[in-house]
Amino acid sequence: MFDKDIIFTSFPTKMKYLKKSTFYLNKSQRFGLYLLFVLILLFEIFQHISVEKETYQLSEADKALLANYQKTPKNYTFNSTSNKQVKDSIKPFNPNELSLEDCMNLGFSERQAEVILKYKGIVGGEFTSKEQLKKCYVIDEGKYNELAPFVLLPEQSKSSFIDYSSPKTKIVYKNFNPNDLPQQGWEKLGFSPKQAEIIMKYKQIVGGKFTSKEQLRKCFVIDDAKYAEMKTYILLPEKSKEDEKNEKKQSGKKIQYVKFNPNSYSENDWQKIGFSSKQAASIMKYKNILGGQFKSKEQLKKCYMISDEKYAEMESYIDLPENVIYKAEQPKVEQSKSEDKVAEKIEIKGKFNPNNLSHEDWIKLGFTEKQVNTILNFKRSLGGSFKDAKTLKRCYAISEEKFMEIEPYLVFE
Secondary structure, three states: OOOHHHHHHHHHHHHHHHHHHHHOOOHHHHHHHHHHHHHHHHHHHHHHHHHHHHHHHHHHHHHHHHHHHHOOOOOOOOOOOOHHHHHHHOOOEOHHHOOHHHHHHOOOOHHHHHHHHHHHHHOOOOOOOHHHHHOOOOOOHHHHHHHHHHEOOOOOOOOOOOOOOOOOOOOOOOOEOHHHOOHHHHHHOOOOHHHHHHHHHHHHHOOOOOOOHHHHHOOOOOOHHHHHHHHHHEOOOOOOHHHHHHHHHHHHOOOOOOOEOHHHOOHHHHHHOOOOHHHHHHHHHHHHHOOOOOOOHHHHHOOOOOOHHHHHHHHHHEOOOOOOOOOOOOOOOOOOOHHHOOOOOOOOOOOEOHHHOOHHHHHHOOOOHHHHHHHHHHHHHOOOOOOOHHHHHOOOOOOHHHHHHHHHHEOOO
């Protein structure tokens, strides 16, 4: 017989010992366990925040794309080049994915398609909004309205000059002459490096110098809000001296407009309705870039040599057929100076680095004095060197044909 007191006394003691030996943790073990729990908790919180943020960003983009996609039919194919059939064959598309052939299938001429692709390169290699696409000067108002419902891009980009996802940077302006600003100067005014580069290039396009606020305003990377913000600090007249001079000349004699088709106008004709010889030549060159014809009034209005006031004055007399696809042809431009002729085709004997070429070297390649000056000015605006062939190609003084001629010989070290 066992003693009951011994049995009931020793049993709880044994259980207590087993419990202690199985589940008991010393101080260092408890600390390690607590640390593990904290790390797991932090990891879960981090994962939750990360996934939540990513989902939010994707859903915002998807909303913009889905809104356009749901408005449009789904089963279209590019199967014709006529206006009506092109319109009926359009399906939702991202303009960043279009090739030259794709642009032509949308109804653009080959020249216009090339301009659109070059414009995409100028704005940073990617369209970020419909608003940005609309500013391409070969896309008139009618064509844009036709394509807009199918474009898989948001109406406006999330950022223009500064990163607007963060609080807007306050810029303290001082009076400045835009002709004195280097690329870095424009960046200090809130423009991105790419936008600043475009402004510098635009300056070269308008002759290497801004002559008025109105001219600066027409640069497509400067929107109305940004221009209004800077306007009072810009040390330029509202209009150029040349424009004022022409207005004074015209003030004594009222121009008698008649209905006219701008596609049939020569330089002399443009001068007869109040433009200077330089402005008339620029209008003709602009028409040539468009493929040799103005397709709409909107395209004509975008020409930087035609002020808003001048356009409003002659708008009711502009006679352009509606919904007509013009055949591209070279405009007849009077050339009184040898420097305005097309660059000659010459025999190139070996490879060369364009960054090492002098003024005379460019002349030997078949470029005119005026073209060489433009090329060298463009090079200076880039910081003194061409980064690659793609950068050189963007210089508007080098035609597509001339670039193709010299491209195989280009080397960049």
